[in-house]
Amino acid sequence: MKLVALWLSVLIVAAITAGSCSISHRSGDYSCQSSADCSDGRICSDGLCILTSAIDAGGKGDGGQVVGDAGVCPSPCTSCDPGGKGCKIDCSLNGGCNFPVVCPTGWTCEVDCTTNGSCRSGITCSDKACKVECSGVNTCRNVTCGTGPCNLDCAGRDSCNTVHCATSCACDVTCGADTACDDLNCTQLQCETFTGPADDGCSSMNPGCNTCKSVN
DSSP states (O other), X not given: OHHHHHHHHHHHHHHHHHHHXXXXXXXXXXXXXXXXXXXXXXXXXXXXXXXXXXXXXTOBOGGGOEESOTTTSOTTOSEEETTTTEEEEETXXXXXXXXXXXXXXXXXXXXXXXXXXXXXXXXXXXXXXXEEEOOSTTOOEEEEOOSXXXXXXXXXXXXXXXXXOTTOSSEEEEEOTTOXXXXXXXXXXXXXXXXXXXXXXXXSSSTTOOOHHHHO
């Protein structure tokens, strides 16, 4: 009986060992080279298709774009490229930016004010390039450009009320027919465009209105 019990113990241990060795710790169904190899809304991260909800503070998708700040992207960036110091502020994701938006110093910024009534508490750009899209109705109040190039697309009705870009090395403000574009200060007087109410704005194309190349 002791011999039979011993053999049974050996067989049980062997079966457990074989079963543990057969466990797949990383399914080949979720291996990937890029997000195009993934399905079900997953993205490719470190060679594995994962759900976007699984991305943590340091999680990255293709191209090194980091989603969310959580100590990686500076506030108020909704996504960023830490290596290239590029900051995107999507105001449809954070309550319409009903707070003063300040681009982090040393970062280029892209501010999307696409929802109606967004970006009305002020936008302050940094010393780097700044691009602001004001396509929502009644958006973009009190915009102050930094010393870098500044580009505002004021496509939304009643958008761009009070814009100051006097310190910008190159400022371009495009105003549509129904935009406000009130209290608009370009880099210099010759940089203003007065070809008609629908075309009032600023242009870096006029002589002496683009000094970015000489200062960089």
